[in-house]
Amino acid sequence: MPELPEVEVVRRGLHDHVVGRIVANVAVQHPRAVRRHIAGPADLEQRLTGATITGTARRGKYLWLVLDHEDALLVHLGMSGQMLVVPSGLAPSTHERVRFRFADDGPDLSFVDQRTFGHLMFDAGGAALPSVIAHIARDPFDAEYDVAAVAARIKKRRTGLKRALLDQSVVSGIGNIYADEALWAAQLHGARPTEKLTKPQIIRALDAAREVMAQALGQGGTSFDALYVNVNGASGYFDRSLHAYGQRDVPCARCGTPIRRESFMNRSSYSCPKCQPRPRNGRF
DNA sequence: CACAGCACCTGCCCGC
DNA sequence: TGCGGGCAGGTGCTGT
Missing domain, CATH: 3.20.190.10 (MutM-like, N-terminal)
Structure with missing residues (x-):
């Protein structure tokens, strides 16, 4: 979870x-x-x-x-x-x-x-x-996190954008949910080849990941029970704020197009077909 | 070295 | 009711 x-x-x-x-x-x-x-x-x-x-x-x-x-x-x-x-x-x-x-x-x-x-x-x-x-990279909330440096590193890679966002040795903390949410917010498909993206596009995705995780943290914190330390903080965020993850066939909050589900690495990826067009030579 | 695929687990839900 | 398959938010190891 x-x-x-x-x-x-x-x-x-x-x-x-x-x-x-x-x-x-x-x-x-x-x-x-x-x-x-x-x-x-x-x-x-x-x-x-x-x-x-x-x-x-x-x-x-x-x-x-x-x-x-x-x-x-x-x-x-x-x-x-x-x-x-x-x-x-x-x-x-x-x-x-x-x-x-x-x-x-x-x-x-x-x-x-x-x-x-x-x-x-x-x-x-x-x-x-x-x-x-030691191999786990700094996360977006680390005081020494350098988004421009991370973007530069991602651009040098030869893989898909979502794979790069999920790679904990490049930037840590992002998992399947927040990767999909960040890509939706940045209006980029996860299969976009990293080396063909512009640095501003990669920074947009990274900043979106930080932002969506900050919002989830705010909501998770409020549902925290004083007696129990748990991971259920995610559930409130789940129900209210997800735009892409798990939202198959739900109209996109931006354009109304039904959210699609694609399979990737034996797990699911959700995106808007219109806001996040799939690249021709995508790397999923 | 960089990258992709798979193994590691349990339980739930669905269709047949 | 039981069974098989698919699915679940992660990481490390291994082979190419």
Whole structure:
């Protein structure tokens, strides 16, 4: 589910609910949830136990909890991951993968993930960017994000525009939904070859991506429940504000032409046939 | 090296 | 009611 706005809502919730607390116990319920932690579940549990959570950070769709002793817990929610703040000792839900208990006996933290594409791993980098995500590019909300530089890089590539927007090593945080929304706003088809686009066109798409994610973040933030840290912030945005994604046959908000659905990489792309004409030699 | 395709999972919904 | 196929918002690995 989660793209940058949803992950940022989760980060903010975690910041409010777990920073300053001491981890008393970690229980990995499903080893796949920590598969990227090579030393194994027991090692992860042991390294986190006794640590104080001192802060939170995020890049793109990755977030991490900063720990004392210059360590960090890296989190990726995958397609279905949630970080829930639940009453202490609550029985695990069906898809709970990891449970954290704290020394203050306050609410637990539960990592729930139906499809198990998400994962947690320990990192020794502290507040600095974890080394395993060194390849993840800055996202549009990063203070050092340089839209002109990203556009220049995209123009040098030989691929389709949507592929480039989804490539987390070029610009991070954009997923299938916000890519489609950005392309709709920029009135560009995702199969447009990157090298044939002008730099202003690419910047238009990148700026649209940032704008649509900023709007989603605003709405996701307002639907945040004080008790639960969740990724449902997206649902409000889903229903009200999507112009393209999932809108097959719905009249385009700009011109009234029914939105079309195309298949791409075994997933769906939605666009307006009139506002976003498909290029002759497109690269989907 | 850059790029495209596929694997990795579970559950739901649809048509037959 | 059961079964098969399609679909779901992500990433990393592998082959070309």
